[in-house]
Amino acid sequence: MHLLCSVRTCHQPLALRERIYVCANGHAFDVARSGYVNLLQPQDRRSHAPGDTPQAVTARRRFLERGFAAPLVDAIVAALPLRSGDTLLDAGCGEGHHLGAFRRAYAIEGHGVDISVPAIELAAKRYRDCTWVVANADRFLPYADASFHAVASITARLSPEEFRRVLAPGGALLVVLPGADDLIELRAAVLGERVERDRTQRTIEQFAPLFTLERHARIEHHAELDRDAIADVMSSSYRGLRAREREKLDTLRAMNVTLSRDLLLFR
Ligand SMILES: C[S@@+](CC[C@H](N)C(=O)[O-])C[C@H]1O[C@@H](n2cnc3c(N)ncnc32)[C@H](O)[C@@H]1O
Ligand SMILES: [Zn+2]
Structure with missing residues (x-):
């Protein structure tokens, strides 16, 4: 498995x-104390601290660790046909919960990429047996062509060309999208919207030129969320609530909430 230099004219x-990671042209990238490498180039980020904030990342970790989404995580892990020793890339991996679960289930070689430094830092500290890289998955995945048996994008970035390039021939791609009714009760209570957004058809069309859809499954789970879990799932899913929305959120004590995902398996 080769990492590639992320300097645009180099690779x-x-x-x-x-x-220190070095390329033949003398570009160098330090390995951080917690074991990840930051390959993000200044021109590949739109802000000083791109991607999920420390608050969003720690909220997502707490929510996942308390097990509210465990049936979804199990279904996601079961959806990728993997064998021991396979290489798996999780693109937009966040704080690493899913890649950690894949690694435990299949003894795969796990690689996670995210643009958020706080997310990768948390992932690298917790899951030491995977490799973690900060990079912009929309621009360039810093891996050689055909490096992976499988790629997963779990409610994260969608880059059909880059996924195709880093996948070995016959490799599997799992795209997980939030279901149309995901968090519908919370969205109605806080954001006042009941609009169901179905991203599935659009995504299948987006990938059709490069991938064949092999399977589509919709998974759904209902969880009884307490006040802390409500706050965590909202701050990990929605950025910048308005003052009025935050007030509504603060009045909620408990709620039974739908969690749903669309699982698209492509070849
Ligand atoms: C909704 S979170 C999902 C995280 C993780 N896959 C999970 O299911 O827990 C989306 C993630 O995509 C990351 N992200 C946003 N833009 C990105 C980009 N251009 N390249 C890589 N990651 C990106 C964010 O930092 C965040 O961690
Ligand atoms: Zn270089």
Whole structure:
């Protein structure tokens, strides 16, 4: 498995020397104390701190660790046909919960990419047996062509060309989308919207030029959320609530909430 230099005009393989990745053109990237490498180029980020904030990342970790979405995580892990030793890339991996679960279930070689430093930092500290990289998955995945048996994008970035390039021939791609009724009760109570947004058809069309859809499954789970879980799931899913919305959120004590996902398996 080769990491590639992310300097736009370079893309040469990186070699690890002590705790520094270097390419043949002399570009160098330090390995952070917690074990990840930041390959994000200044021109590949739109803000100083792109991607999920520390608050969103820690809220998502708490929500996932308390098990509210465990049946969804299990279904996602079961949806990818993997064998021990396979290479898996999780694109937009967040704080690493899903890649950690894949690794435990299949003894795969796990690689996670996210644009958020706080997300990758948390992932690298917790799941030491996977490799973690900060990069912009929309621009360039810093891996050689045909590096992976499988790629997963779990409510995250969709880059058909890059996914195709890094997948080995015959490799599997799992795209997980929030279902149309995901968090519908909370959205109605806080955001006042009941509009069901179905991203499935649009996504299938987006991937059709490069991938064949093999399976589509819709999974749904209902969880009784307490006040903390409500706050966590909202701050990990929605950025910048307005003052009025935050007030409504603060009045909620408990709620039975729908969690749903569309699972698209492509070849
Ligand atoms: C909704 S979260 C999902 C995280 C994780 N897959 C999960 O299911 O827990 C979306 C993630 O995509 C990351 N992200 C946003 N833009 C990105 C980009 N251009 N490249 C890589 N990751 C990105 C965010 O930082 C965030 O961690
Ligand atoms: Zn280079």
